[in-house]
Structures are given as structure tokens and as C-alpha cells.
Amino acid sequence: MNTHTAEPQNAMLVEMARRFELQYTLTRGGPAPTLAQRRHALDRLRCMLVTHQAAFTKAISEDFGNRSVDETRMLEVGLLMAAACNARKNLHRWIKPRRRHVDIAFQPARAWVRYEPLGVIGIIAPWNYPLFLSLGPLIDVLAAGNRAMIKPSELTPRLSGLLAQTIAETFDETEVTVINGGPQIAEAFSGLPFDHLIFTGSTTVGRKVMQAAAASLTPVTLELGGKSPAVLCEDFDITRAAGSIAFGKFLNAGQTCIAPDYVLVPEHKVEAFAQAVIAHVGKSYPTFADNDDYTSIISQRHYARLVAAIDEARAEGATVLALPGDRGARKIAPTVVINAPADGVLMREEIFGPVLPVIGYETIGEALAFINGRDRPLALYAFSKNDDMLERILDGAISGGVTLNGTLLHAGQDGMAFGGVGSSGTGGYHGYDGFLRFSHARSVLKIGFVSVFEKLGPPWGTLARRLSTILEWRSNR
Numbered sequence: 001m002n003t004h005t006a007e008p009q010n011a012m013l014v015e016m017a018r019r020f021e022l023q024y025t026l027t028r029g030g031p032a033p034t035l036a037q038r039r040h041a042l043d044r045l046r047c048m049l050v051t052h053q054a055a056f057t058k059a060i061s062e063d064f065g066n067r068s069v070d071e072t073r074m075l076e077v078g079l080l081m082a083a084a085c086n087a088r089k090n091l092h093r094w095i096k097p098r099r100r101h102v103d104i105a106f107q108p109a110r111a112w113v114r115y116e117p118l119g120v121i122g123i124i125a126p127w128n129y130p131l132f133l134s135l136g137p138l139i140d141v142l143a144a145g146n147r148a149m150i151k152p153s154e155l156t157p158r159l160s161g162l163l164a165q166t167i168a169e170t171f172d173e174t175e176v177t178v179i180n181g182g183p184q185i186a187e188a189f190s191g192l193p194f195d196h197l198i199f200t201g202s203t204t205v206g207r208k209v210m211q212a213a214a215a216s217l218t219p220v221t222l223e224l225g226g227k228s229p230a231v232l233c234e235d236f237d238i239t240r241a242a243g244s245i246a247f248g249k250f251l252n253a254g255q256t257c258i259a260p261d262y263v264l265v266p267e268h269k270v271e272a273f274a275q276a277v278i279a280h281v282g283k284s285y286p287t288f289a290d291n292d293d294y295t296s297i298i299s300q301r302h303y304a305r306l307v308a309a310i311d312e313a314r315a316e317g318a319t320v321l322a323l324p325g326d327r328g329a330r331k332i333a334p335t336v337v338i339n340a341p342a343d344g345v346l347m348r349e350e351i352f353g354p355v356l357p358v359i360g361y362e363t364i365g366e367a368l369a370f371i372n373g374r375d376r377p378l379a380l381y382a383f384s385k386n387d388d389m390l391e392r393i394l395d396g397a398i399s400g401g402v403t404l405n406g407t408l409l410h411a412g413q414d415g416m417a418f419g420g421v422g423s424s425g426t427g428g429y430h431g432y433d434g435f436l437r438f439s440h441a442r443s444v445l446k447i448g449f450v451s452v453f454e455k456l457g458p459p460w461g462t463l464a465r466r467l468s469t470i471l472e473w474r475s476n477r
């Protein structure tokens with residue numbers, strides 16, 4: 001390693017450890033933040049978003065090469081504002097202890113569950129929605145009364161630097177702090193003995209994060225990805241489905257963890273569906289190389305990978321449909337691929353770009369078997385007017401979350417947990433579920449004027465044996 005690079009990196013490692021120790025020590029003494037203090041933290045975060053919205057959108061666009069300002073405002077800033085408002089509005093109900101039933105054999109007594117802060121939460125955010133996936137978990141973390149350290153992606157240096165600056169202006173470093181740096185910093189960050197660690201990113205890196213966290217028994221929430229399928233049923237309008245799937249796929253140029261990764265279409269409708277998608281994107285993006293509404297690919301490496309995957313499919317005999325125009329500024333035209341090779345990159349790996357394979361099927365059973373032959377995806381989309389058919393698809397294929405007759409929108413609901421299953425992730429958050437995720441549900445039992453069990457013995461006698469007989473009888477009823 002270059003000495004000039006190593007010195008600031010080593011300094012950041014020392015600084016990261018210092019900030020962690022500061023936060024960790026404060027969580028081991030003193031009361032949990034009050035309702036008023038938590039609301040104030042959420043208010044400060046919301047004020048930060050309002051004040052710096054233009055700067056955030058500009059930084060993100062510059063990091064991408066071009067990113068639609070409206071996409072950033074809608075999908076990052078807007079969703080964050082809504083989440084912060086939802087948490088603030090409902091927090092007084094979330095933090096109340098919940099009464100629990102006490103069996104008659106243990107009476108007199110009272111039982112309840114307290115929701116307490118876990119302590120210091122680590123947040124590792126990716127580059128594709130760098131603001132939302134840094135601050136979205138933070139909203140739930142603050143609502144639950146925790147302190148937080150955020151590690152943004154090194155692939156969005158402008159946004160990451162701005163986030164460090166604005167967080168430092170908004171919060172004391174003992175409340176929330178941002179740690180910037182490359183892979184070595186990220187590796188060290190994931191090895192800190194956090195009270196909980198949330199990582200959003202690829203499955204490959206997620207495995208490494210989980211392994212690093214295991215050394216200190218740090219519990220993890222992993223929001224990963226995978227090949228999220230869309231299933232178009234025979235009875236659903238092709239044009240409507242094409243518009244919805246195109247919206248979900250080509251937003252942010254396909255660089256969305258829950259974007260439809262491929263579409264299963266009745267065999268005789270494959271060509272018509274593919275043409276309908278191209279027709280729709282032609283209206284959405286009349287041009288793309290110089291279109292501010294169309295996002296660039298984040299880096300040259302990712303761009304080259306996508307171009308090579310398309311070229312591979314074409315060379316293997318796939319039909320490739322795309323809007324006309326030159327590739328430029330790391331932009332790839334919305335592309336539909338029919339009959340992509342089964343062993344090619346497009347069908348083997350998560351695409352994470354504006355390329356949509358379309359696959360024909362004969363029966364819905366065949367379509368479900370195709371999905372189940374792969375790892376469980378983060379999202380599933382199904383299009384049908386028949387509720388029984390939608391129920392069959394839900395029963396027949398497991399995924400992290402689902403939008404029926406649409407795409408993406410389940411992830412924007414603060415009333416439902418967002419998360420994966422299997423290789424697409426573990427654990428969920430958002431809203432109340434996020435509050436629970438980052439809280440310790442502490443069980444408390446308060447004994448009444450007498451403890452019957454303590455009176456029974458030892459030495460164990462006739463009364464204890466009779467009570468055991470009653471308990472066994474009740475359990476077998």
C-alpha cells in the first residue's frame with residue numbers, strides 16, 4: 001500500500017474506533033432518550049433534509065454522472081420525509097410498554113414488555129440510493145432511542161462527503177456520525193462490536209459483513225438483492241403490465257435492488273410484451289444519451305459489465321430490442337432481451353442495470369418452477385385480475401416482499417416491514433417494524449403479594465405434585 005494512502009486511512013481507523021468507544025460508553029450508562037428527545041432528533045433530521053435538499057440532489061447526480069433530480073427528490077428525499085413524519089407521529093404509541101398475559105398458575109403477578117434501545121447501531125449503505133439507504137435506517141434507529149454510525153459508499157464520494165458534513169452540523173458525534181473511506185475502512189467498520197448492524201448491498205459482500213459481525217456476536221439485518229421476477233398472467237392487459245414493469249425496471253437505470261430482474265410471460269405473448277415495453281420507454285425517454293431524466297450507470301466498471309452481458313446474449317442468439325441512439329456518458333438505452341442464454345450473465349447474476357430479459361412459459365406451474373429453481377428473491381411482482389391466480393403465485397413462490405399488479409411500491413410503505421429472505425436478506429425494517437428491529441423487547445414479570453412457586457419448595461411435597469398434575473392436565477386439553 002502507498003504510504004501517502006496508508007497514513008490518512010490509518011488515521012480514520014483510529015478516529016472510527018474513538019467515535020465508536022464514545023458512543024458505546026454512553027449507551028452503557030444513563031437513561032434512554034425520552035420521547036421528547038427522540039422527536040427532537042427526528043425533527044433535526046427532517047430539517048437537515050429540507051435545508052440541504054438541493055445540495056443532496058446535486059451531489060448524487062454528479063456522483064452518477066447524471067441522475068434525475070426528480071427521481072432523487074421523489075425516491076430519496078420524499079420517502080425520507082414521509083418516514084420521519086410517520087415515526088414522529090406514532091412514536092408515543094410505539095414506545096409504550098405492552099402488557100402480557102400471566103397464567104393462573106403464576107398469579108398473583110403482572111407481566112409486560114419494555115422496548116428499550118439496543119445501543120450503538122452500525123449502518124452500511126450502498127451507492128444506488130445513497131441518501132435513502134443511509135438515512136432510512138437512521139430514522140428507525142433514532143426512533144428506537146439508539147446512537148448510530150453510518151458508513152456510506154465510496155462510489156458516491158460527493159454525497160458521502162456532504163452527508164458527513166451535514167450530519168456533523170446536525171448531530172453531536174455521540175449521537176450520529178459518518179465514517180467515510182474505502183473497502184478497508186468498510187471491513188473494519190463491519191467488525192466493530194455494534195449492538196446491531198444493518199447492511200444494504202450485494203449478497204457477496206453481505207456474506208463478508210455477516211462473517212465479520214459474527215466475531216463479536218453482533219446481530220445483523222441484511223438487505224441484499226437477487227433476481228426479482230415479474231409474472232404476467234394470461235388475463236392481464238399487456239400494455240398496462242408493460243408500463244408498470246418498465247417504470248420499475250428503468251427507474252434509476254435499473255440500479256434498484258427490487259427492480260424486476262426478468263419477466264415471465266405466456267409464450268405466445270412474449271414478442272408483443274417486449275414491443276410494448278419498448279414502446280412505453282420510447283414515450284418515457286424520447287432520448288437517453290442527453291436526457292436529464294435518464295440516469296447514468298454509476299461507474300465505468302459497472303457499465304462495461306452490462307455492455308458485455310448484452311453483447312454475450314446477442315452473440316448467443318438472443319433477440320435484443322433497444323431504443324436507437326449512441327451510448328454515451330455511461331448511459332445504456334433501456335433494453336429488452338428475448339431468449340437470453342440460460343447460462344449467460346443476464347440469467348445467472350442480478351443485472352442491476354436497464355436490461356430486461358423476457359422469458360416465455362406455457363403454464364403457471366412452469367413459471368413458478370422457474371422462480372423456485374433460483375435463490376429466493378428480494379421482491380416478486382405478479383399481474384392478474386384473478387385473485388385466486390394471485391394467491392396461487394403467492395403460495396407458490398417465496399420472496400422478501402410483493403407488489404401485485406404493480407412494481408416497487410411495497411418498499412415505500414411505512415406500515416410494512418421491508419426485507420429479504422434467504423440469500424436476499426434477513427430481517428426487515430421501516431416504520432413500526434423498524435422501531436421493533438432496533439429495540440430490545442425486554443420481558444418483565446412483577447410478583448404480587450406472594451410467589452406461589454417459591455412457597456412450593458424445595459423440599460417438594462404433595463402440593464407441588466398436585467400443581468404439576470394440574471399443569472399437565474391443562475396442557476393436554
